[in-house]
Amino acid sequence: MPRDQLIGGTMPTMNRRRFIAGVGAAVAGITLLEVVEACASDSTGVVSSTVTGALRGSVVDMNGRAQGIGRIYLLQKNGLSPGTYADVDSTGQFDFGQVATGEYLLRYWGSNQADVPEPLVNPVRIAVAAGAATVFQFRVVVSTTAHPDREIYAGDFFFQEQPAGTPNGTVVVPIGTVVCWYNVGLVPHTVSGGPWGDSGPIAHDGNFMWTSNQLGTFSYRCTYHGTEMIATLQVVP
Ligand SMILES: [Cu+2]
Known part of the structure; x- marks a missing residue:
């Protein structure tokens, strides 16, 4: 038609x-x-394939000073990261340019040099509106000590290592690593089947942590969504 x-x-x-x-x-x-x-293509002569809005922001430390550290990832609203990011520039600014309207999650990644401290939220839910600028400021703590934890998102409906893992892929960690599964989705999930046993239900915005104290390759899954959410954790020396 x-x-x-x-x-x-x-x-x-x-x-x-x-x-x-x-x-x-x-x-x-x-x-x-x-x-x-x-x-989008009508009698006004304005032609575009989608309606967009600007998305940009800044990164500051807890004293409000600009910090040119890290990278911002733009996730889908179910928490899945398609690998879209904007680097923070030397003046602490980031800019995605024009983004299709809708809901997203915005995640700060500090490359082991900075972190968003609790209880501040990371990732944060945002909505990009048409023809308007969505501006968000991340507040971070700069630290010279490495952040050895590994974070895996449990979303709707996948596991994905942050910041750039393959959905339902294998995550390899040295023994002794603290692994944190964070439910970035909107419905409860579980992390079940490894040496840790069963996390039990993890609510939206909740997490489950395990210190890897056993070598091996462990398949685990979400008991609610076992056919979609199945992934592997490998613990190496
Ligand atoms: Cu699930």
């Missing part, structure tokens, strides 16, 4: 300006985004 026929048939009174005005107030779902695409 030709695109203009679809537009005329389903949305005779909709124009792009009116749609953009409304999209900021709505929760952007897939249906909404499809409508945006259908509306």
Whole structure:
């Protein structure tokens, strides 16, 4: 079906300006985004494949001083990282440019030189609105001591090592490493099957930690989503 026929048939009174005005107030779902695409090329002559908003921000320490350390990852709202990132520049700024509207998670990664301290949230949930700038400031603690922990996200519905692991892949850690599974998803998950036994339900924003005290290759899974969420932890000397 030709695109203009679809537009005329389903949305005779909709124009792009009116749609953009409304999209900021709505929760952007897939249906909404499809409508945006259908509306994006219209009689005003404005042509774009998706509606976007700017996404940028800064990194400061707890005293408000700019810190040019690290990298910001842009995750999908279910916590999955497709590998999209922006480096923090020497003045502490990061800039993703124009991003498709919708909900995301934004994660700070400090390359063992800085961390977002508890109880500050990392990753943080954001919503990119059409035609507006979404600006977020991360507050971090700069530390010269290495941060040896390994973090694996349990999302909806996958395990993924941070900041750039393969979903449901194998994570290799030296013995004695503290491994932290963090539920970045919206529903409960478990980490079950390794020498640690069973984490039990981990709520949204909750975590389970295990200090690797046994060599071996351990398959583990989420008991609720065992066919989708299955991954491997390998502990080496
Ligand atoms: Cu699960």
